[in-house]
Amino acid sequence: xxxxxxxxxxxxxxxxxxxxxxxxxxxxxxxxxxxxxxxxxxxxxxxxxxxxxxxxxxxxxxxxxxxxxxxxxxxxxxxxxxxxxxxxxxxxxxxxxxxxxxxxxx
Numbered sequence: 001x002x003x004x005x006x007x008x009x010x011x012x013x014x015x016x017x018x019x020x021x022x023x024x025x026x027x028x029x030x031x032x033x034x035x036x037x038x039x040x041x042x043x044x045x046x047x048x049x050x051x052x053x054x055x056x057x058x059x060x061x062x063x064x065x066x067x068x069x070x071x072x073x074x075x076x077x078x079x080x081x082x083x084x085x086x087x088x089x090x091x092x093x094x095x096x097x098x099x100x101x102x103x104x105x106x
Contacts, residue, residue, distance in 0.1 A: 005032075039080055049087035056081050 003011075005028065012024045035053060038045050045053040056079045063074040084092075 047085070049085050051082055051084040051088055054081050054083070055079070 009021065009025050009028055012028070013019060013021050016024070035045050039053055039055050042055055044055075058077045058079060060076045061074050063072050064070070065072050
């Protein structure tokens with residue numbers, strides 16, 4: 001199951017009943033927009049305990065068309081990258097280890 005933006009907004013609203021849905025939606029959109037604008041400017045975005053977003057530059061190169069084998073020029077690209085933070089990695093790994101051991105008991 002994946003978490004989509006509308007579900008994220010709903011979860012935050014349920015956890016904070018004193019906030020209006022429109023306010024939570026504005027907050028989430030602002031956070032995503034700031035991350036996007038910073039990456040577009042080539043800046044790194046770090047969220048402590050969660051991870052860091054950065055932009056990787058890929059140079060122009062010569063690729064191959066898989067059908068014909070013909071050489072094709074592939075233009076330069078900027079690729080968003082995400083590296084998990086230590087706390088997130090620990091939480092994911094401890095959760096997976098716990099769920100695996102629970103499955104083994106059943």
